[in-house]
Amino acid sequence: MKKYLFIFKSEVMSNITYVANILTNFIGYFLILYIFLNLWQYIYSDPSELINGYTMKQMIWYVIITELIWSTLGGRNLCRRISDDVKGGNIAYNINKPYSYIGYVLSSHLGDCAIRGVLYIILGMAVGLLFLGSFPKLTIIGVISVLITFILSIVISILLITCIGLLSFFIEDSKPFYWLYSKFILVLGVIFPIEFFPVWARKILNYSPIYAVSYGPAKLFVDFSYNNLCLVILSQVFYIFVAYLLCKLMYSKGVKNINVNGG
Numbered sequence: 001m002k003k004y005l006f007i008f009k010s011e012v013m014s015n016i017t018y019v020a021n022i023l024t025n026f027i028g029y030f031l032i033l034y035i036f037l038n039l040w041q042y043i044y045s046d047p048s049e050l051i052n053g054y055t056m057k058q059m060i061w062y063v064i065i066t067e068l069i070w071s072t073l074g075g076r077n078l079c080r081r082i083s084d085d086v087k088g089g090n091i092a093y094n095i096n097k098p099y100s101y102i103g104y105v106l107s108s109h110l111g112d113c114a115i116r117g118v119l120y121i122i123l124g125m126a127v128g129l130l131f132l133g134s135f136p137k138l139t140i141i142g143v144i145s146v147l148i149t150f151i152l153s154i155v156i157s158i159l160l161i162t163c164i165g166l167l168s169f170f171i172e173d174s175k176p177f178y179w180l181y182s183k184f185i186l187v188l189g190v191i192f193p194i195e196f197f198p199v200w201a202r203k204i205l206n207y208s209p210i211y212a213v214s215y216g217p218a219k220l221f222v223d224f225s226y227n228n229l230c231l232v233i234l235s236q237v238f239y240i241f242v243a244y245l246l247c248k249l250m251y252s253k254g255v256k257n258i259n260v261n262g263g
Contacts, residue, residue: 003099004099004103004104004106004107005107007099007104007107007108007111008107008108008110008111008114009111010111011107011108011109011110011111011112011114012111012114012115014111015111015112015114015115015116016115018115019115019119023119023123025071026071026119026120026123028071029067029068029071029120029123029124030123030127032067033060033063033064033067033124033127033128033131036060036063036191037060037131040056040059040060040063041056044056044059052193052195052196053195054193054195054222057132057134057136058136058222058223059193060128060131060132061128061132061135061136061218061221061222062193062218062219062221062222063190063191064124064127064128065124065217065218065221065222066189066190066191066214066215066218067124067190068120068121068124069150069153069154069157069213069214069217069218070185070186070190070214071116071120072113072116072117072120072154073113073154073157073158073161074109074112074113074116075157075161075178075182076178076182078105078109078158078161078162078165079161079164079165079174079175079178080165080175081165082105082161082162082165082166082168082174083165083168083173083174083175085165086165086166086168086169086254087168087173101251102159102162102244102247102248102251105158105162106155106158106159106162109158110154110155110158113154113158117150117154136221136222136223136224137224138221138224139224142220142224145220145224145229146217146220146221146224148233149216149217149220149229149232149233149236150217152212152233152236152237152240153212153213153214153216153217153236155240156209156212156213156236156239156240156243157213159240159243159244159246159247160181160209160213160239160243161178161181162243162247163243163246163247163250164177164178164181165178166247166250166251166254167250169250169251169253169254170254184210185210185213185214188205188208188210189210189213189214189215190214193215193218193219194206194210194211194215209239209243211232211235212232212235212236212238212239213239216228216231216232216235216236217232219232220232
């Protein structure tokens with residue numbers, strides 16, 4: 001565990017020097033929020049009107065949180081990095097290292113997300129307050145709970161994207177699969193809450209990774225309840241376990257293929 005903590009700290013220290021670059025990237029995040037603010041203001045004729053159980057403020061805060069999670073993740077760079085490691089042979093140097101490649105990727109990318117996440121949370125909350133004038137009603141316990149689910153959603157996303165990157169062991173290029181995954185999350189987990197989809201689709205989405213990585217933390221922020229908190233945490237723990245096992249399986253089979261083929 002100490003070696004992974006060291007990798008995490010090293011990545012955090014490395015990314016401190018890129019704070020200006022992170023702040024520049026925030027401009028894109030701000031523009032997306034501004035577009036959705038105007039979209040939902042147009043859709044809601046009355047700010048207190050309920051559409052599928054959401055007021056206008058709740059809907060905008062939902063988009064702020066889901067975009068915050070997605071922007072913090074930096075999934076495209078992670079997928080490209082793993083894909084390049086596999087195709088370029090750099091992954092071979094990690095086979096005999098005294099740590100797991102999956103653990104290395106997870107701790108390293110969490111360090112990469114840490115500074116970006118802190119800055120985006122501060123700036124995202126400031127933008128939301130500027131647009132809407134108030135935060136959703138949350139207790140201290142509620143805020144801590146949302147932060148925990150935020151971190152767990154990042155962990156799940158890293159593991160799922162690692163699985164996609166490891167597909168490069170078996171196919172020429174895994175990046176198109178990441179493109180499909182990102183659009184799937186964007187349409188079904190970022191722009192709209194699950195309640196906006198047909199009943200048959202809700203039943204599927206409630207058991208999908210979207211519930212754990214996007215919908216759950218955002219729903220808790222806009223409408224916190226202990227019952228939902230338990231459901232979200234259980235879903236996240238389940239998907240962390242499943243995604244980690246899938247990563248281990250793909251990595252071990254990929255390394256075995258390298259050894260068999262003399263790579």
